[in-house]
Amino acid sequence: xxxxxxEILLIEDNQDDLDLxxxxxxxxxxxxxxxxxxxxxxxxxxxxxxxxxxxxxxxxPPRLVLLDLKLPKVNGIEVLQKVKxxxxxxxxxxxxxxxxxxxxxxxxxxxxxxxxxxxxPVNFTEFRQTVxxxxxxxxxxxxxxxxxxxxxxxxxx
Amino acid sequence: xxxxMIPETRNHAEKTSRDSGELLRVxxxxxxxxxxxxxLRELKRAGFDVTSKLVQAAEEFRLTLEEFxxxxxxxxxxxxxxxxxxxxEIIRNKALDIPLxxxxxxxxxxxxxxxxxxxxxxxxxxxxxxxxPISIRRALREQRLRAQRKQAENELALKVEELxxxxxxxxxxxxxxxxxxQEPLRMxxxxxxxxxxxxxxxxxxQADKYIHYAVDGALRMQTLVQDLLAFSRAGREGTKMSxxxxxxxxxxxxxxxxxxxxxxxxxxxxDALPTVRANSSQLQQVLQNLxxxxxxxxxxxxxEIEVRAERNRMEWEFFVSDNGIGIAQEHADRIFVIFxxxxxxxxxxxxxIGLSICKKIVERHGGRIWAESGVHGGTxxxxxxxxxxxxxxxxxxxxxxxxLDTKDLDTKDEEPKHEPSGSLVSR
Amino acid sequence: xxxxxxxxxxxxxxxxxxxxxxxxxxxxxANEHPRQVSAVTDGEDAVAFLRREGRFTSAQxxxxxxxDLNLPRKNGWQVLEEVKADxxxxxxxxxxxxxxxxxxxxxxxxxxxxxxxxxxPGNLQDFMAVIQSIGxxxxxxxxxxxxxxx
Numbered sequence: 089x090x091x092x093x094x095e096i097l098l099i100e101d102n103q104d105d106l107d108l109x110x111x112x113x114x115x116x117x118x119x120x121x122x123x124x125x126x127x128x129x130x131x132x133x134x135x136x137x138x139x140x141x142x143x144x145x146x147x148x149p150p151r152l153v154l155l156d157l158k159l160p161k162v163n164g165i166e167v168l169q170k171v172k173x174x175x176x177x178x179x180x181x182x183x184x185x186x187x188x189x190x191x192x193x194x195x196x197x198x199x200x201x202x203x204x205x206x207x208x209p210v211n212f213t214e215f216r217q218t219v220x221x222x223x224x225x226x227x228x229x230x231x232x233x234x235x236x237x238x239x240x241x242x243x244x245x
Numbered sequence: 246x247x248x249x250m251i252p253e254t255r256n257h258a259e260k261t262s263r264d265s266g267e268l269l270r271v272x273x274x275x276x277x278x279x280x281x282x283x284x285l286r287e288l289k290r291a292g293f294d295v296t297s298k299l300v301q302a303a304e305e306f307r308l309t310l311e312e313f314x315x316x317x318x319x320x321x322x323x324x325x326x327x328x329x330x331x332x333x334e335i336i337r338n339k340a341l342d343i344p345l346x347x348x349x350x351x352x353x354x355x356x357x358x359x360x361x362x363x364x365x366x367x368x369x370x371x372x373x374x375x376x377x378p379i380s381i382r383r384a385l386r387e388q389r390l391r392a393q394r395k396q397a398e399n400e401l402a403l404k405v406e407e408l409x410x411x412x413x414x415x416x417x418x419x420x421x422x423x424x425x426x427q428e429p430l431r432m433x434x435x436x437x438x439x440x441x442x443x444x445x446x447x448x449x450x451q452a453d454k455y456i457h458y459a460v461d462g463a464l465r466m467q468t469l470v471q472d473l474l475a476f477s478r479a480g481r482e483g484t485k486m487s488x489x490x491x492x493x494x495x496x497x498x499x500x501x502x503x504x505x506x507x508x509x510x511x512x513x514x515x516d517a518l519p520t521v522r523a524n525s526s527q528l529q530q531v532l533q534n535l536x537x538x539x540x541x542x543x544x545x546x547x548x549e550i551e552v553r554a555e556r557n558r559m560e561w562e563f564f565v566s567d568n569g570i571g572i573a574q575e576h577a578d579r580i581f582v583i584f585x586x587x588x589x590x591x592x593x594x595x596x597x598i599g600l601s602i603c604k605k606i607v608e609r610h611g612g613r614i615w616a617e618s619g620v621h622g623g624t625x626x627x628x629x630x631x632x633x634x635x636x637x638x639x640x641x642x643x644x645x646x647x648x649l650d651t652k653d654l655d656t657k658d659e660e661p662k663h664e665p666s667g668s669l670v671s672r
Numbered sequence: 673x674x675x676x677x678x679x680x681x682x683x684x685x686x687x688x689x690x691x692x693x694x695x696x697x698x699x700x701x702a703n704e705h706p707r708q709v710s711a712v713t714d715g716e717d718a719v720a721f722l723r724r725e726g727r728f729t730s731a732q733x734x735x736x737x738x739x740d741l742n743l744p745r746k747n748g749w750q751v752l753e754e755v756k757a758d759x760x761x762x763x764x765x766x767x768x769x770x771x772x773x774x775x776x777x778x779x780x781x782x783x784x785x786x787x788x789x790x791x792x793p794g795n796l797q798d799f800m801a802v803i804q805s806i807g808x809x810x811x812x813x814x815x816x817x818x819x820x821x822x
Contacts, residue, residue, distance in 0.1 A: 179782035234775035438796035
């Protein structure tokens, strides 16, 4: 794997939350490389293989993306919308992990194609548990889309 | 004799010769009637029972050929309106294999050789007519041989196609059978297990035992069918070839087999391995299978395994050597046969399918696979991968190889693809 | 409790195999987080249930759909496509639960908007563990949109 490929992409600008999440994921040994994007623009550069991620290619997507909605430069909803409307990136599992309790954010996220939506617990232990379980589900139970599945698929067998 | 077509002539005066004479159908291309008479007389004298037609022009020739297929065409070189050589064209256009012999007056040596180069079978000068029958007989003999060979080739091609079709049918059957068997098997396996769980201790001891046997049988059947499916997939899949860096493959294998390696304290070393042209996930299957076997079939000592490769002219030969229990030389071939096991299930687990899959994959790549016992015990498995292009190999060693394989071992359930992959190596 | 609705979570199970359906339903129900499990055995019933048509007029809109692919009448891909194309239904997470491991099948599901793809295991322990994981993640950790009042 190249240096800019990752199994998990965290899109988060809050340092505390980031630390907690990274810690919880590493503790469970769920992934070898975890990449962090700190704002929406960097996230989009990653997804669309441009800017500082120009050497990435669409064939090696992360197995899981954790997306906060409150992001500088480009907000999470917009990132979600762009990623889920492009056939090259729409199959990547994107789980919204946010402190927002807004019903609107919830509905909009699912409508835009978020694979799931999780509210960040305020409690430290619960937060860790949540990250652990979401990691286990999305990296172990869930089957990601096959690599190179970006082209429009053929008919069903 | 006038010009124009003369209907079939038959020498009525020599009935006896018709019975014992060689039948010969001749198409004469000649504008001089006297000359044609001479030719026919010569043929009769040589013992041929001749049926002939005479034409003088190209169109006539073409038309006549539609109804009268001769054994031989005898043509004059110079015919005023058209050259006898054009008859050759016409014969060719009709895709017929009829020898054409030029029967000509003066014919320069150079011209004659030129004509033969263009496809004329032979030439005979009109003042050497006695040579004609010899020439005809030789031409016919050669033509007969050609026809026989062509027929043999056609028959062979048919048989090969039939065999290929039969193979495809068998593979399709194996695939469909094992694929369709999976669902009902899953039912049996799962729900006997459920029975075991829900009713353990609630029925009598016999019942527990019977249920246990049922569960065991069902689970074994499941693995057998899965293995069979994997085996038939190895044959169905398209082989999308690309340059594969075997060092990266080994790294992935070591990662995949991490648990087993740790458990058995196995030591695996490999030299720098080449980049070869292969299907990356299938090549990984082969190497992983061989390494896994080497770990599995260890003796009392912890497994020590070495993987290396050597180049022999047009191929790379890979070696996977271990210090394990070894294989008796008389069994060395059997182990590649599907489901052949040399040990009981208690001694070493497994269905005995891995090596047959390896063999299938290696052979589909155009290579060979075999096993040899080591001098100090243990076994070395050899397999070859064709490396046709010396230059390509040199270039690929320098260029950045792209390894597209993924971690999971399961052969992918794809429709066979036969398109060649884009080459990632500059030639 | 992560579900923003106060009432127990509603699950729709779609599977034509009655054995799997029964087992999955039993496993999903027997849990500390209360949930109602409805089940249908073919694709057309699934869509009718979701649209509250035909004999399903009093059906409850589910918070989660667990959907097999090989279904009679309408297959799983068609159901998925219809759900994700319907603005009233598409915010409902759909978890594909199928024995197929074929990359093409998996890829197709994601392309059609499936939220998750889970392989249905062939042995009991794994089956139970997987259903457990699905139930736990989606009902303990994930959030669903509030169900509209009907």
